[in-house]
Amino acid sequence: MGITTNELFSTLADPTRRAIFERLCRDGEQTVRALTDRAGVSQPAVSKHLGVLKHAGLVRDRREGRQTHYSAQPQGLAPLIDWMSLYGAFWRERFDRLEALLNRMDQ
Amino acid sequence: MTKPTAATRSIVIEREMPHPPERVWRALTQGALIEEWLMENDFQPAVGHRFNFRATPMPHWNGVVDCQVLVVEPSQRLSYSWNASGEETAGVLKTVVTWTLTPTKGGVLVRMEQSGFRAEDEANYQGANYGWQRYIGGLERVAAGLG
Numbered sequence: 001m002g003i004t005t006n007e008l009f010s011t012l013a014d015p016t017r018r019a020i021f022e023r024l025c026r027d028g029e030q031t032v033r034a035l036t037d038r039a040g041v042s043q044p045a046v047s048k049h050l051g052v053l054k055h056a057g058l059v060r061d062r063r064e065g066r067q068t069h070y071s072a073q074p075q076g077l078a079p080l081i082d083w084m085s086l087y088g089a090f091w092r093e094r095f096d097r098l099e100a101l102l103n104r105m106d107q
Numbered sequence: 108m109t110k111p112t113a114a115t116r117s118i119v120i121e122r123e124m125p126h127p128p129e130r131v132w133r134a135l136t137q138g139a140l141i142e143e144w145l146m147e148n149d150f151q152p153a154v155g156h157r158f159n160f161r162a163t164p165m166p167h168w169n170g171v172v173d174c175q176v177l178v179v180e181p182s183q184r185l186s187y188s189w190n191a192s193g194e195e196t197a198g199v200l201k202t203v204v205t206w207t208l209t210p211t212k213g214g215v216l217v218r219m220e221q222s223g224f225r226a227e228d229e230a231n232y233q234g235a236n237y238g239w240q241r242y243i244g245g246l247e248r249v250a251a252g253l254g
Contacts, residue, residue: 023138084224085201091120091219097144098217101134102126 006078011056016041017049021058023074024102117222125214132182135206146172150187152179157194169193183208189221201225 012018017033020035036043050070053059057076062069124131134140136152146160156176164170171192178186184207191200202223209216 068198076225084116087117087221089119091221092143095120095122095217095219098120098134099124101140102124102130105130105134105140106126 008017008056008058011052011058014049014052016045017052020046020049021053021072024059024070025074028071029062031069033067035070115222116195116224117220118224119218119220121216121217121218123211123214128182128208128210128215131208131215131217132185135185136179149173150176152176152181152185154179158187160189178205 012021017040020039023035023038024030032043032047035050036046040048050059050061054061054070058073059070059076060073062071134144136150138148138150141148141150146158146162149158150156151158154176158174158176160172160174162170162172169192173190174187176185176187177191178184184205186203186205189200189202189204197249205220205222207218207220209218
């Protein structure tokens with residue numbers, strides 16, 4: 001909550017961290033051990049990256065027995081959405097619909 | 108009151124329409140008509156009235172817009188706040204939508220300005236190189252596929 005766009009960018013700027021996040025987005029929930037096997041870095045390093053991702057709201061953890069499972073929270077990317085281009089296209093389309101409605105009202 | 112400050116940016120769309128301003132005003136202010144071209148709503152043309160627009164939810168946005176009527180000048184000017192609702196996007200988007208109708212020879216000039224897009228975010232988008240844009244686009248597709 002309340003993370004700035006800058007923090008999000010810096011969170012995802014690290015290639016190892018980004019790879020972990022992408023893997024979770026693509027392959028779904030995974031344990032730290034499974035992630036470590038593919039990450040090419042030590043388990044403490046992976047845990048540290050997961051901590052940063054969690055702080056940024058990009059992953060969620062769930063404990064089950066002695067294992068911690070992580071899953072992606074892609075909605076954490078919301079602050080990066082380009083609202084201006086989204087709404088630019090939105091309003092142009094709505095103007096077309098407004099004109100169509102006005103023409104119908106004319107009849 | 109809707110003049111953007113140095114810290115924010117606006118989207119402006121203008122179109123001349125061959126219709127009387129009164130007809131356009133009805134389309135902008137009558138709930139059932141608004142729904143036909145914009146979104147489902149509980150709008151009332153009364154300053155201070157709080158209402159919502161509701162659209163189909165999309166990834167990262169629940170489809171709800173929180174609004175409050177700010178200005179009602181019949182057949183001339185209408186303004187309401189336009190803030191993204193929902194846990195994920197509340198506070199991320201806080202804007203104001205202002206409609207201005209100016210009579211012309213052939214009808215009316217319809218001007219829509221959505222102001223308040225924060226420069227802080229914009230600076231990040233401009234600083235974001237093509238790689239970032241593509242990366243985020245790719246993640247959006249992945250996210251959409253998560254269902």
